[in-house]
Every structure is written in C-alpha cells, then in structure tokens.
Amino acid sequence: METNLVPVTVLTGFLGAGKTTLLNRILTEDHGRRYAVVINEFGELGVDNDLVVDADEEVFEMNNGCICCTVRGDLIRIVGGLMKRAKKFDGIIIETTGMANPAPVAQTFFVDEGVRAKARLDAIITVVDAKNVQARLADSTEAAAQIAFADVIVLNKLDLVSPAEVEAVTARIRAINKFAKIFPATRSDVPVTDILDIGAFDLSRILDFDPDFLEVDDHGHSEGVNSVSLQVSRPIDAHKFQQWIGTLLQEKGQDLLRTKGILAYPNEDRRFAFQAVHMIADGDFVGAWPAGATRNSRLVFIGRDLNRPQLRRGFEACQVPA
Amino acid sequence: MSDTAVRQSLLESRGISYELGAFVVGAAFDRAGTQAAFGLGDGSIRIADLKAPRGLQNYVAHDGAVLSLAADARPHGFVSGGDDGRFVRVGPDGAIQALGAFGAKWVEHVASFADGKGGVLACASGKNLHMFDAAGSKLKACEHPSTVTGIAFDGKGKRVAASHYNGATLWFVASKTDGGKQLNWKGSHIGVAVHPAAEAVVTAMQENALHGWRLPDAHDMRMSGYPAKTESLGFTRSGRFLASSGADAIVLWPFFGGGPMGKPPVELAQIENVLCTRVACHPMEEVVAAGYADGSVVMADIATQRVLRVSAPEHGPITALAWSGDGAWLAVGTESGFAALVDFAKR
Numbered sequence: 001m002e003t004n005l006v007p008v009t010v011l012t013g014f015l016g017a018g019k020t021t022l023l024n025r026i027l028t029e030d031h032g033r034r035y036a037v038v039i040n041e042f043g044e045l046g047v048d049n050d051l052v053v054d055a056d057e058e059v060f061e062m063n064n065g066c067i068c069c070t071v072r073g074d075l076i077r078i079v080g081g082l083m084k085r086a087k088k089f090d091g092i093i094i095e096t097t098g099m100a101n102p103a104p105v106a107q108t109f110f111v112d113e114g115v116r117a118k119a120r121l122d123a124i125i126t127v128v129d130a131k132n133v134q135a136r137l138a139d140s141t142e143a144a145a146q147i148a149f150a151d152v153i154v155l156n157k158l159d160l161v162s163p164a165e166v167e168a169v170t171a172r173i174r175a176i177n178k179f180a181k182i183f184p185a186t187r188s189d190v191p192v193t194d195i196l197d198i199g200a201f202d203l204s205r206i207l208d209f210d211p212d213f214l215e216v217d218d219h220g221h222s223e224g225v226n227s228v229s230l231q232v233s234r235p236i237d238a239h240k241f242q243q244w245i246g247t248l249l250q251e252k253g254q255d256l257l258r259t260k261g262i263l264a265y266p267n268e269d270r271r272f273a274f275q276a277v278h279m280i281a282d283g284d285f286v287g288a289w290p291a292g293a294t295r296n297s298r299l300v301f302i303g304r305d306l307n308r309p310q311l312r313r314g315f316e317a318c319q320v321p322a
Numbered sequence: 323m324s325d326t327a328v329r330q331s332l333l334e335s336r337g338i339s340y341e342l343g344a345f346v347v348g349a350a351f352d353r354a355g356t357q358a359a360f361g362l363g364d365g366s367i368r369i370a371d372l373k374a375p376r377g378l379q380n381y382v383a384h385d386g387a388v389l390s391l392a393a394d395a396r397p398h399g400f401v402s403g404g405d406d407g408r409f410v411r412v413g414p415d416g417a418i419q420a421l422g423a424f425g426a427k428w429v430e431h432v433a434s435f436a437d438g439k440g441g442v443l444a445c446a447s448g449k450n451l452h453m454f455d456a457a458g459s460k461l462k463a464c465e466h467p468s469t470v471t472g473i474a475f476d477g478k479g480k481r482v483a484a485s486h487y488n489g490a491t492l493w494f495v496a497s498k499t500d501g502g503k504q505l506n507w508k509g510s511h512i513g514v515a516v517h518p519a520a521e522a523v524v525t526a527m528q529e530n531a532l533h534g535w536r537l538p539d540a541h542d543m544r545m546s547g548y549p550a551k552t553e554s555l556g557f558t559r560s561g562r563f564l565a566s567s568g569a570d571a572i573v574l575w576p577f578f579g580g581g582p583m584g585k586p587p588v589e590l591a592q593i594e595n596v597l598c599t600r601v602a603c604h605p606m607e608e609v610v611a612a613g614y615a616d617g618s619v620v621m622a623d624i625a626t627q628r629v630l631r632v633s634a635p636e637h638g639p640i641t642a643l644a645w646s647g648d649g650a651w652l653a654v655g656t657e658s659g660f661a662a663l664v665d666f667a668k669r
Contacts, residue, residue: 053405054426056448058468060487060510063529073487073510073528074469081405081428084387086344086364112528113550 005120007091007197008079010105012146013127014136015098018156022127022188023095031192033090036082038075040097051089053078057097059104062111068254068278069111070104076112083118091197092119099142102126102149103257103278109201110280123200126150126180127188130169131160137172137224144225147173148257148302149277150180151200159186176225177302179260203273204286225257228301228308234319235266236297241318245274245281248314252303253279261299264289266320274299333619333633333654337664338375342368346655348391351646352398353436357414358653359400360642360661361391367402367412368661372651375663381416384408390432393647395441395456403429409445411458421458424448431472435479435495442495444482446470451484453495464493464502471511472525477518477561485514485525490535492516492523505535507542512551518561522577526552532566532575534582545575545582554600554643558608563588563624565601565610572598572612572622590622591629600643602652611652613640619654632664 013019026035036051058074075094082092094105102124109121126146129136136143147153153173158166170182183190241263249256259276274283289295299315333339345363351372352359358375360368365384370377384404391402398414401421409422409429422429427448434443441456451470453461468487475482475495483492487510491502511525511533522543524534530551534543545566552568563574564582571592575582591598593614600613608624616635622628633654642655650667654660 052426053428056469058487060528061508063509063527071510071528073471073512076512076528077430077469077471081387081389081430084345084347084363084389085405086362086387 006079006083006089006118007122007199008109008119009091009093009122009196010102010124011093011095011127012100012102012124012149013098013154014129014132014143014146016132017098017127017129018154018185018188019095019127022125022154022190023093025188026093026192026196029192033196034088035196036089036092038078038092038094040095051082051087053082055094057100066253066279068103069107069280071111072104072108075105075108076115079115079119091122093196099140101142101145103145106149106277107280110277110282121201123151123195123198124149125152125154125195127154127156128169128173130155130157130166133169134172141224144176145257147176147180148225150177152195152198153177153180153182154185154188154190154195155182156185156188158184176227178227178229179300179302201275203275203282203284225302225304226306228306228311230299230301230312230315231296232316232319233294233296234322235268235295236263236272236318237320238263238265238272244314244318245276248311249276249279249281255305256301256303258302259300261297262286263297263299264295331631331634332664333662336666337633337662338370339660339662340368340378342378342655342659342661344659345387345657346642346659346661347388348402349642349644349653349655349661350391350393350400351644351651351653352400352414353393353395353647354397355646355648355650356398358646358651358663359391359412360653360655361388361402362659363387365404365406367391367400367416369400369412369414369416370663372646372663379416381412381418383410383412383418389428389430390445392432392434393436395434395436395443401432401434401443401445403432403445403447405429407447409447409452419458421445421454422447422452422460424450431470433473433475433482435475435482437479442475442479442482444473444475446473446484449486451482451493453482461495462498464491466491472513474514474516476516476520478520481516481520483514483516483523485511487511490514490523490525492537503540505540507533507535509533513553513555515555515557515564517557517564517577518559521561524555524564526555526566526568530568532564543582545587547587548573550597554602556601556603558603558610558624559605560608562608563610565603565612567598567601567612569598570594570596572601572610572620574610574624588624588627590624590627591620593618593635596635600640602643602645604649605645605647606649609649611643611645613643613654615639617656617660619643619652621652633662 424447431446510528513526531546548568571589619632637660638658
C-alpha cells in the first residue's frame with residue numbers, strides 16, 4: 001500500500017441516522033490522529049476544528065463517453081487545497097448529505113489523476129438508523145444505494161429496537177450487501193480505529209472483507225439492490241475476463257454499483273485483484289496465493305436487477321479449458 | 323541538457339534562493355516593482371525587498387493556508403486569499419487588512435488590475451466573485467451557478483471572467499446592472515484566461531483539454547491532446563499565443579491567422595515524461611517561462627524557439643511562477659517550500 005497517500009473516508013447515511021454524532025466522536029476522542037473533515041450541513045458540528053471544510057456537493061458528468069461517470073468537482077479542489085496546508089493531518093473524512101448517492105464521491109478517487117496522486121479512498125461508511133431504515137428503504141432508492149456502496153455499516157440506535165427487529169434489519173442489509181462489515185452501535189459508539197484507515201478500497205485487502213463469500217445468495221429479495229457472489233475453480237484467462245467484464249460494465253454499469261474480485265491466472269503465483277464502481281474499474285496483481293491454498297477465483301457484484309445465472313455463465317466461460 | 327548547463331543554471335549565477343518550509347502556493351511582484359512576495363501553505367506571506375533581496379520578511383496573513391496571491395491594485399503591497407475564508411491586503415510593511423471574510427468558504431482565487439487611472443481587486447469564494455475598488459471598498463458580488471474555479475481580467479480591466487461548471491461568465495467591472503455574458507460548454511471548467519484584447523476567453527477543463535470562446539460571437543474552440551490537466555494558462559503580451567501547462571512541454575496555441583482552429587500548437591522546451599506544471603508569459607516580450615514537475619524551470623523565446631535553462635531539476639514540482647511587471651525578475655516556488663528570485667536585468 002502506498003502509505004504516503006492520505007486516506008479518505010466517506011461517511012454516508014440519512015439525515016438523523018447519526019453521522020454528526022459519529023463525526024463528533026472522531027473529532028473529539030483521544031485516538032492521537034488528526035482529521036480534516038469536509039461537511040455540508042455546516043454549523044451542526046459543535047466542534048471547533050480548523051480543519052473543517054464547508055463544501056457544496058457539486059456533481060458533474062465527465063465528458064468521457066461514460067454515461068454514469070459523475071464526479072464531485074468540489075472534492076477535487078478541496079483535496080488539492082488541503083494538500084497545500086503546512087499543518088499536517090492523518091486523513092480526510094467526507095460527509096455526504098442525507099440523500100446523496102455515494103457513487104460520484106467514490107468515482108472521484110478513480111478518475112482524477114491529481115487526487116489519485118495525493119489521496120486514496122479508504123472506505124465508505126454508511127450509518128444506518130436501525131429504527132427507521134426499513135421505511136427509508138421502502139420510500140427511497142438512495143437508502144439501498146448507500147447500503148450497497150458501504151464497506152462499513154454502523155447499525156445505529158440499537159437501544160430503540162428489539163432483538164427481533166435487529167435481526168430483521170441485519171438480514172435486510174445482508175440481502176443488499178453481504179460484504180460490508182456491520183458494527184452494532186448506540187449513539188454511534190463504534191471504536192474509531194475499527195472504521196478509519198482500514199484499507200477497504202485497497203486491492204490487496206479485498207479478500208479480507210467478504211467473510212461469507214462462499215454462501216449461496218439469498219433469494220426472495222429480487223427487488224431492488226442485492227449481491228451476487230461467484231466462484232470458479234479453473235484458472236481465469238485474463239484476456240477473456242477483460243473482454244467479458246469490460247463489456248458487462250459498459251452495458252450494465254449503471255446497475256452495477258460495486259464489483260470486486262480475486263482472480264487466479266494460469267501459471268501465475270500472484271492473485272489478481274479487481275474492483276469497479278459502476279463502469280470505472282481498477283485491477284492489479286496483489287500478494288501471492290498462500291502456499292497450499294485452493295486457487296479459486298471469486299467475483300462479487302452488488303447492484304440492481306442482477307441476473308445470477310447469466311453472470312455465472314459469463315464468469316465460468318472466462319476459465320481456461322478443462 | 324548537459325551537466326555543465328545544469329551546473330551553470332541561471333538560478334545559481336543570477337538567483338537568490340530560499341528554503342521556506344511550506345508549500346509555495348503563489349508568487350507575485352508589486353506593481354511598483356519594489357517587492358516580491360511568496361504565499362505559503364502555512365498562511366504566511368514572505369516579502370523580499372528587491373533592492374536587498376537576501377532576507378525575507380515573514381507576515382502571517384491567514385490562519386491555515388494561503389490559496390492565492392496577487393499584486394495589490396495600488397503600487398505597493400499584495401492581496402491574498404486563504405482557506406480561512408478571508409481576502410486580505412498585505413501592505414509593503416506587512417500590515418494586514420481584511421477586505422472580505424466569507425466564513426467557511428475558502429477564498430481560492432484573487433486577481434487585480436490597475437492602470438494609470440485606478441484599479442480593481444477581485445476574489446472568488448464559493449459561487450461568488452467579489453469586486454473591490456483599489457481603496458478596498460466593495461463594488462459588487464456576482465453569483466454563479468456553481469463554485470468559481472478561476473478568475474481573470476482582460477487587458478484593459480474592463481471585464482473579468484469567472485470559470486465554473488458548464489462554462490464561464492464574463493462580467494463588466496463597471497456595470498451595476500449587468501447580468502454577465504454566459505459562455506456555455508458542458509463540463510467542469512477549472513481555470514480561465516482572457517485574451518489581452520478581449521478577443522477570446524479560454525478555460526481549462528477536467529478532461530485534459532482547453533475550451534475557448536471567440537469574442538464577441540462566442541464561437542467555440544477546442545484545444546485537446548494534453549496528457550494531464552492544465553493547471554496554468556495565460557496569453558503572451560501580444561495575445562498571439564496562449565501558453566499552457568499539462569504536457570511534457572510548453573504548449574502554445576496560435577491566436578492569429580484564424581488559429582487556434584485547425585492549427586497545431588507550438589511545443590517548446592520538452593522534457594520527456596516530465597509534466598509542465600506552471601507557465602508565466604513575459605510582460606514585455608514573446609517569451610514564456612515554464613516550471614516542471616521535477617523542479618526544472620526554463621524560459622523559451624517563441625520566435626527563435628531558443629530555450630534557456632533557469633534551474634536544475636531539483637526541489638520538487640514547481641507550483642508558483644511569476645514575472646515582475648518590467649520582466650527583470652522571475653519568482654519561482656515549489657511544493658517542497660523552495661523559492662527563488664532570478665534577476666534578468668542587463669548588467
């Protein structure tokens with residue numbers, strides 16, 4: 001991992017879910033780290049911090065032929081501006097407005113060379129109000145998108161719900177995104193070190209974040225956003241995979257919110273890690289396969305209207321002949 | 323360039339250098355030509371007296387980082403904007419006067435204009451462009467649909483252009499009722515230059531290209547082919563060429579004989595695989611100074627295409643580059659806090 005890049009954490013969640021409480025904890029708790037915070041609802045934060053930046057969420061569409069490639073221009077400027085500061089900080093936290101789609105923030109860190117040279121996307125944290133999230137999922141599309149994009153979910157306000165409700169909400173979240181780490185919380189009381197600088201977007205750590213990779217997908221949640229995980233045992237033909245995934249992202253990219261994978265190439269001892277946010281993809285060789293490990297290739301999709309049989313056939317066809 | 327040339331760089335033979343310890347965001351000379359200033363990431367403005375430039379005075383202008391620096395519209399002193407949301411005037415003696423305070427909105431761009439009769443100051447904060455007279459009294463605020471990403475005056479100080487999402491807006495400085503002329507082109511525009519005779523407005527774009535509008539008919543011009551974003555652009559004094567960063571050479575687009583439409587740019591002072599990060603057109607001659615990501619600084623004569631090395635590739639990416647009004651001094655600053663003044667006066 002490039003340690004000289006400033007880690008950036010994106011904090012999403014609906015109004016009232018507990019984002020500001022979490023931010024206040026991050027800024028006031030004694031963890032020995034200094035964060036620059038980019039916020040939208042200025043004034044809510046009751047903390048005196050000279051590294052709080054007031055931003056307008058300014059999204060624009062890149063003129064690069066990629067229809068869903070939207071980017072936050074304000075963040076490009078702010079990251080550039082913060083880098084001029086002599087007083088150093090350990091990371092940047094970007095709070096989005098309640099109804100924000102996380103995609104433009106994430107895509108900013110893939111698309112802009114200047115930002116990439118200075119900063120890296122660390123993780124997307126979504127604060128979920130356990131009491132109200134079912135209603136938000138029913139009356140908005142943004143709630144599902146925020147959960148789908150999350151690497152970390154802070155399942156908050158657990159003091160307001162029964163154990164049965166917690167179970168139902170957790171199942172609902174898992175149906176959308178089974179790979180995020182879920183932290184149960186009351187008043188956003190999660191250990192700050194567990195959610196900041198965790199490298200969730202780091203290609204070499206993609207595997208760490210999907211504990212139930214091998215489980216079969218849930219059925220009965222076919223509406224809206226869900227996850228599909230695939231596994232194949234024969235090595236992947238790199239060229240075939242690039243062609244297939246490239247076409248898939250081009251055609252279905254608007255519905256594919258996040259894609260992650262670890263691939264075994266023939267006669268290659270290193271694992272190839274792959275990830276994409278909508279149509280924008282990134283991939284590289286990461287560490288070697290552990291000695292004696294089964295070299296299964298795995299791929300995860302989180303998105304809308306995922307056709308599991310079609311995706312599976314496509315991925316299976318990327319294998320080298322038996 | 324040979325090692326000999328590196329050892330005998332102009333910076334060493336005719337320059338004074340400084341280690342300032344913070345990101346050099348901008349450099350400027352006052353209009354009287356008596357002082358040079360560097361604006362830094364630690365919020366300070368360092369001022370050198372050109373008669374005795376060895377020592378720099380250190381004045382704290384902002385609580386945070388300086389984001390932009392320009393000469394004052396008056397003969398002496400400077401104006402700066404910072405991430406503390408303030409627009410300040412820094413007197414030649416270091417006296418700090420706040421001209422505007424915009425809270426949590428950074429003041430990312432400042433500019434000034436002066437002629438014999440008077441002057442005007444401008445700063446951008448958030449979506450607004452604020453204008454002040456030379457005395458520092460507010461003239462007006464102009465609002466835009468999104469954050470202002472660059473401001474530039476024309477050669478006569480009559481109009482000022484602001485870049486933003488989906489184009490640029492051209493404002494008459496003196497008009498109280500003017501709604502601004504909209505120059506539209508979809509996308510994120512991140513910087514702006516105005517032709518000295520107001521024949522064109524050109525913006526830099528997020529997609530590694532420039533966009534221009536010929537005036538007054540707003541005919542669109544596309545200038546593309548850059549490997550990186552153009553962070554620095556400006557017209558030569560005559561307006562014949564637009565100099566720009568964003569490639570591994572100085573890219574100069576011809577604005578005469580029907581250009582830049584259908585004409586290739588002139589590329590000077592190529593340093594292979596090293597990005598040009600700053601350009602500064604000489605105030606008197608058709609000469610451009612350029613700084614690169616490896617710390618190199620060159621000056622190039624456009625007519626003869628002769629290139630002179632000013633400084634060797636060291637000290638980190640060039641982030642500030644400015645000529646004095648008489649063209650006798652060049653100020654240089656880098657990301658790592660190195661700064662220099664190079665004396666080009668005839669001896």
